Amino acid sequence: MIACLRLLSALCLAALLAACASSPSSSLGELPRTPDASIEQLLEQATQSKTPEKAALLRLSAADLAYRQGNAGQSAQILQQVPMEQLKPGQQIFASTLSAELAMTRNQPKAALTALSHPSLQHLSEMPVEQQVRTGTVRARALEAYGQTLAAAKERIFIAPLLENDAAAKNHEAIWSLIASLPTDQLQPTSTDDLGGWLSLAQAVKTAGTLEQQQAAIDHWREQNPKHPAALQLPTPLVKLKELASQPLSKIALLLPQSGQLAAVAKALREGFMAAHYQAQQAGQTPPSIQFYDSASLTSMDEFYRKAQADGVQLVIGPLEKPLVKQISTRPQLPITTLALNYSEGEQGPPQLFQFGLAPEDEAREVSRRARADGLHRAAAMVPKGEWGDRVLKAFSQDWQANGGTIVAIERVDQPVQLAQQIADMFQLRQSEGRAKSLQSTVGTTVAAQPSRRQDIEFIFLASTPQQAQQIKPTLNFQYAGDVPVYATSSVFSASGDQNQYNDMGGIRFCETPWLLDANDPLRKQVTAQWPQAGGSLGRLYAMGADAYRLAPRLGQLKTLPDSRIEGLSGSLAVSPTQRVQRQLPWAEFVNGQVQRLPDTQR
Structure with missing residues (x-):
């Protein structure tokens, strides 16, 4: 009776596997598909299988099922029992892809890429679309994790036509994220295909300065590339840029202490800030108006924000004092977007808070x-x-x-x-x-x-x-x-x-800082002519003040395009995911x- 039940079970499992299998061609071999059976049943069937080829296919199915169920350790153990030489090329592609996926769960992109270098992968284009997408996706992830950003983008562009609905939308955004993270010198399109279009779009956005210039560059690019995937569906960060461009900054509050221990530091910051403001005026721009507030005389930050809101302030630059920065960093929300000129102890503050300083x-x-x-x-x-x-x-x-x-x-x-x-x-x-x-x-x-x-x-x-x-x-x-x-x-x-x-x-x-290494910078020359001390170590603070002014209208831009930078006088500036301004410096x-x-x- 037991033998009959086992035979019936074996016949059912075989039928299930046959029903779920896909044969791209007789030479490549059928692919395992997750059947309506447990891992244990699959493994038991493998031990009872009469041919090594069928046993290997059953174990491959079990390893895949374990991976899909989130048990990477068990999947890897089962996959080790599958001899690659007993698999047909299509099954080898499947096994190599699964091996790469498991390597990525261990954060081993090099091992993943090694798995995907198996000779069988030359037949990938002959495989079903689902398998091409699965292999291409893990290869793109591995390349990105291994620092091969452009190659990862190419892989995602290659699989894009094979995707639909939510998967297509996610891949589309991932392509832009990869392309936008490339340094400018790698954004040199050498063709007019989809990759060339992505590169030229990123180049147009990165080389434009202000939000208005970026918006004009995007519109011009879309006119020139009307059928490109990014023209048909603008990546989300670029849509957000358009929204930011429609909200110009007209009034800034500069919140610094006018007395106390930090008064001299605040004076240098203020003078650098206003020097950049006057430079913008001289260049024919229409800069925002500046309202000064004394943080040393504040009774509470709540009172300050109420007054600033009543005064029509859209952005606060400051405070400088660490206790005040710490105080606002612990709040869930701030009534006005704020660029603090110091850092709090914690990593993440409210969504309206950015932090900037000369952090060692x-x-x-x-x-x-x-x-x-x-x-x-x-x-x-x-x-x-x-x-x-x-x-x-x-x-x-x-x-x-x-x-x-x-x-x-x-x-x-x-x-x-x-x-x-x-x-x-x-x-x-x-x-x-x-x-x-x-x-x-x-x-x-x-x-x-x-x-x-x-x-x-x-x-x-x-x-x-x-x-x-x-x-x-x-x-x-x-x-x-x-x-x-x-x-x-x-x-x-x-x-x-x-x-x-x-x-x-x-x-x-x-x-x-670039300020102290470039004595010929026009703003530095203007400032040091009026305040000679700005040519010495205090110059770092003047540079920070000038950069605070330059950051003001572009905080939303840097947040929306995380890989973009401002070449400032205190360094090359970017905004981290925790909304801290991070500097990279010349040598x-x-x-x-x-x-x-x-x-x-x-x-």
Whole structure:
């Protein structure tokens, strides 16, 4: 009786599989389709199967079913039991695609792309549309995760005609997201096909400055490409840009303290802000009117917002004081869009809040980016003892290690008298000297040995004061490590113009604001003629003030187009998903007491 039931079960399962299978051609073989059976039933049927080919197909069905049910671990275990050589080409494509999908659940895009390089994939165009879409989608995801953005976009453009309804709409938006994230120098269309159209659209949007110019560029592109998919259905971010362009900014509140500890900082920010405002007027633009408010005399932020609303303010720039920024960042909503000139502790604030500041963490991440671009992988770090040094080190470490870098040594700098010992410890020089002494004791004669340092440190991440940097670089030279590159934050640069101060820092590379590296910038020349202190370290604040003005009308634009940037005077500016303005900075190097600008690398 049991044997009869098993036979009946086997016949039912075989019928189900046959009903659900698809045969693209006899040479490629039938594909598994998820049958109305459990994973356990499929696996049991596989063990009872009379042919290895049928057993392999049943296990492939079970592995696919486990994946569809969200059990990637079980799916991978079952798939390992499927011998690829016993599958026909169509089934190999199916198995390779499933293997790639499982690799992506483990965040292993390289393994996914390896799976999709199986020779059977040359027959993909002969497969059913559903399989072509499934394979193309996981390949696009893997390419994107592996940093091959343009290739991922090409893959999505290829499968676009095969999609319908919601899947087509999602793929359409994904294509734009990928194309829009490409740097401008990669947006050079070389053809008039769909890819060329996408590239020319992104190029038109990115090279236009204001919202109005962007809107005109989009309209012109649509006229030239009326049958392109993006002309027929404008991507959602570009639709939002059109809405933003219809809401011009006419009145800004500048909320800064006019007295107290931060008054001098606020003065520099205000003067930089207004300098940019007057420059816009001189260029023939119609800038928004500015209303000044004193944050030092506020009794409450609620009262300020009520007054600002009554005054017709559309955007608030400020506050500067961290307690006030913290206060508004914890609210669920703000009555007016606000660009705070400092950062709160938490990551995400209300949707109306943007945050902008000269965060040293941005510079630490910039060091990480530049060192990667220069082909480096193993770092040592030197930071000051204390809370500031810990913050900067944390930002560098997180970005560096998240991108595959290794930190092999860390020293926290404090007292100058300890510096030589710290550097010796970092490079393990004392161990080298100890080995020389041990050898001398063993052989009984004097051994001439120059201490050797460890060789696995490719560069040093340095965040320090100018005075500390003046001591660190000569000490590195003395301790046989003068050839190790040093990448530093702007904290090493005093911008004093004192060549004697820079003589001992030769070879240190550092990131810095464009304001301090480009003395010929028209706005900087105007400002320093009136306020000479803007040419020194205070210039960073003047640059931030000017950039706050330039950001004001474009916050919505940067939020809507997350991969777009403003080339500002405090850095190349973008808005993160948490609505913090993030800076990327140009680079310079101390050479013979002079500051020399370094060529930019691709971001």
